[in-house]
Amino acid sequence: MNFDITVEIRGVDGVADPEGRTIERALGSLGFGGASQVHVGKTITFALVADDATVAKATATQMCERLLANPVIERYEITVTLRP
Amino acid sequence: MNFDITVEIRGVDGVADPEGRTIERALGSLGFGGASQVHVGKTITFALVADDATVAKATATQMCERLLANPVIERYEITVTLRP
Numbered sequence: 440m441n442f443d444i445t446v447e448i449r450g451v452d453g454v455a456d457p458e459g460r461t462i463e464r465a466l467g468s469l470g471f472g473g474a475s476q477v478h479v480g481k482t483i484t485f486a487l488v489a490d491d492a493t494v495a496k497a498t499a500t501q502m503c504e505r506l507l508a509n510p511v512i513e514r515y516e517i518t519v520t521l522r523p
Numbered sequence: 524m525n526f527d528i529t530v531e532i533r534g535v536d537g538v539a540d541p542e543g544r545t546i547e548r549a550l551g552s553l554g555f556g557g558a559s560q561v562h563v564g565k566t567i568t569f570a571l572v573a574d575d576a577t578v579a580k581a582t583a584t585q586m587c588e589r590l591l592a593n594p595v596i597e598r599y600e601i602t603v604t605l606r607p
Contacts, residue, residue: 462590466590473572474570475571482531483543483561486560
């Protein structure tokens, strides 16, 4: 079965987000005063062949632990969708 | 009113995604053979003060055009949620 996997990765609370802070300052400089709490994360999407959704999710979790995310400073959220 | 804004940014179709290709190869090297079409995008979230949802969306669109995205090679999707 073919699945579409979406992995949302962002920093755990308390970890510095320098890119977010820079964007926040830049938005202010451009006159967009109302924005705050800017955070930047990463979204990785891919197609995955797996026996069923449970296996797909387990595989994606392993991928995150071993390569895609750094569990010490990042948390990730995996969405599995059956490809039509 | 306070809104939560999520901006999903990814490359337009046809633009090279070297980070995605690198991840795809690395997943293969780690034994995860079933993954393909890997794409990497960016998610920017922030809080925004605006009069209503329409103004919030328009402001976020301007932010994307002027700073957050590069409309030549990236497309973006804005989600506006009223903060409870």
